[in-house]
Amino acid sequence: MKVTRREGLALLGGTAAATVLGAPLFADDAAEGPVVHEVQMLNAHPDNKRERQVFVPDIVRAKPGDTIKFVAADRGHNSQVNEDMMPEGGTMWEGKINDEVEVTIDVEGAYGYYCKPHNSAGMVGLILVGDVSGNYEDLKSARQRGKAKKRYEDIFARADALLAEETS
């Protein structure tokens, strides 16, 4: 049976409902089941054309079993996992140039990835799956090429804020 938030509240009554509001029954993600997150592979950022060769969004917050779909919106890009930036035994992928890739990630943790032709141009991204405490901090010390270093500084600053918000 699928219970909407309103029905659930009615079923549970006032006090009971208040205690379960934060529980998975009503958490959006848990209610939806596995989700497909789209990431566009682009020559330029839609909000800032000077930012060239980008994944949008460059941070995806997912849960185990979710799928990341890399959309070849522009030509000349691919997506592949950075083997130095993933949990042990984690999901690997290597898309072909111009190909749309769908990756279902079952293993929790943080994953870094890049576009092979544009790695040193800074075309990189981050996927956070479930509990990332096991390897998230380790990813920050992975060696980066060219502009990827600067991009990751920015990505990790935003990811830090995102994760801090979750635990507060």
Ligand SMILES: [Cu+2]
């Ligand atoms: Cu690219």
